[in-house]
Amino acid sequence: MQTTLSEEARSIARADExxxxxxxxxxxxxxxxxxxxxxxxGNELDGPRGRIYLIKQMLEGKPAGTKTQTHLDRCLTCRNCETTCPSGVRYHTLLDIGRAELERRTERPVKERLLRAGLRRVVPNPALFGTLLKAGQALRPLVPRTLREKIPASSSASSPRPPVRHARRMLMLEGCVQPALSPNTNAATARVLDKFGISVTPAPQAGCCGATEYHLNAQDNGLDRARRNIDAWWPAIEAGAEAIVLTASGCGAFVKEYGDLLRGDPIYAKRAQRVSELARDLVEVLSAEPLDALRPGVANESGRSGNAGRIAVHCPCTLQHAQKLGGAVEALMRRLGFDLTDVENGHLCCGSAGTYSITQPQIARTLRDNKLDALEAGSPDTIVTANIGCQTHLNGAGRTPVQHWIELVDATLTHL
Incomplete structure (x- = not known):
């Protein structure tokens, strides 16, 4: 597509990109x-091609205001379009550039500014988020339905983690909201990895991956969090940690981009690239281990896994479109003997998309209901996913229970 950037646009840091x-x-x-x-x-401007044109017009000097902002805000950044695109267009990168420039030019209404500022303040802060979650759970029956859907009645119980005792060691990002919403996820991960002779080395100083702030147009703040995580992980990396395990696919997608996002930073560029090279979604780590040796103990005589029943797998967009690991969880679960249902339109987003379900609740609810209809078509006993945001969003409907797939694997392996 032909384009000629305006002089104003050429002055922004990523104009050439x-x-x-x-x-x-x-x-x-x-x-x-x-x-x-x-x-x-069904609106052209609410599809990738239309949004690309809106960004193009803005960068060429055409007026851009609240209408353009509305259409860019409605994008989930699911990156489904990138999987489909025959030309390899890096749409999410262009969207980040366009959103940041539009944010600089256009002032949002006060209500939107307050909401986004609140999300940037609360979500990346595990202690604050955990405190507010407990308060919300105590007052849950009294809050409006739209907010009540975001507050789980209770968090999953967490069993103790095994001590660090193996020569093979990996780092694990604890995350910002997962420790409060689903504390058993990371604990289950540590227990399963322990069975394969892998110890999880804690790095308490590593917190939020930075994606929340970055995608809410506080990009500098998001990158600062990335730098802090790199600093927190670096001593263990130098000591020989073989990987950084990500149990939330949204975090995994962002950490794998550290190297690209910080490539112009003279201090952090090389370390950021190394961190991105070491970043592994949990399914990548376990898929490389000798799972088949466990299968006879996991599966019963019918070839199906224990008491798990039928399972539907929800593959988050950040796993299949950003990390290109679509089908990996399904393949791993089948190797372990779990009975999986077929899910139609598995490529479509559930509507969670980080904070999207809060900033765009109506569209998010429609997408959630459509996704649950597809997931429940095979009458599963439970639904598993690989991202805490998707897990919480889908559970908010109060339909078939949703949990992280590692919790199901852990529960089965504990009986071996």
Whole structure:
């Protein structure tokens, strides 16, 4: 696509990158066929092709205001369009550049500014988030339905983690909301890895991955969190940690981009690249281990796993489109003998998308209901996922229970 950036646009830090991405787009429209918001709203400007044109016009000097902001805000950043695109357009990168520039030019209404500031303050702070979650759980029957859906009645109980006792050691990002919403997820991960002779080395100073702030247009704050995590992990990396395990696919997608996002930082560029190289989603780590040796003990005579019943796997967008690991969880669960249902339209987003379900609740609820209809079509006893945001969002509907897949594996392996 031909484009000529304005002098104002050429002054922004990533102007050349934006222009290169714009020129890669051939305007074919294949992206609209798999875009969740285009499927729901049917508006060209609520699909990737339309949003690319809005960003192009803004960077070429055309007026851009609240209308453009509305359409860019409605994007889930699910990256389904990138999986579909035959030209390899890095849409999410262009969107980040466009959103940041539009945020600089256009002032949001006070209500939106307060909401976004509150999310940036609360979500990346585990202690504050945990305190507010407990208060919300205590007052849950009294709060409005839309907020009540975001507050689980209780958090999953967590059993003790094994001590660090193996020569093989990996780091694990604890995350910001997962320790409060689902504390058993990381504990279950440590127990399962322990069975394969892998110890999880704690790094308490590593907190939120930075994605929440970065995608709410506080990009400098998000990158500062990335730098703090790199500093927290670096001593263990130098000591020989073989990987950084990510149990939330949204965090995994962002940490794997540290190297790209900080490539221009003279102090952190090399270390950020090394961190991204070491980052592994949990399914990548376990898939490389000798799981088949456990299968006879896990599966019963029918070849199905213990008391787990039928399972539907929800593959988060950050796992299948960002990390390109679609089908990996399903393959691992089948290796362990679990009975999986078929799920139609598994490529479509559930509507969670970080804080999207809070900033765009109506679209998020529609996408959630559509996703649950697809997941429940095979009458599963439980649904498993790989991302805490998706888990909480889907559970908010009060339908089939949803948990992280590692908890199911852990519960089964404990009986061996």
């Amino acid at each position: 934006a222009e290169s991405i714009l020129r890669a787009c051939v305007h074919c429209g294949f992206c609209n066929a798999t875009c969740p918001t285009y499927q729901v709203l």
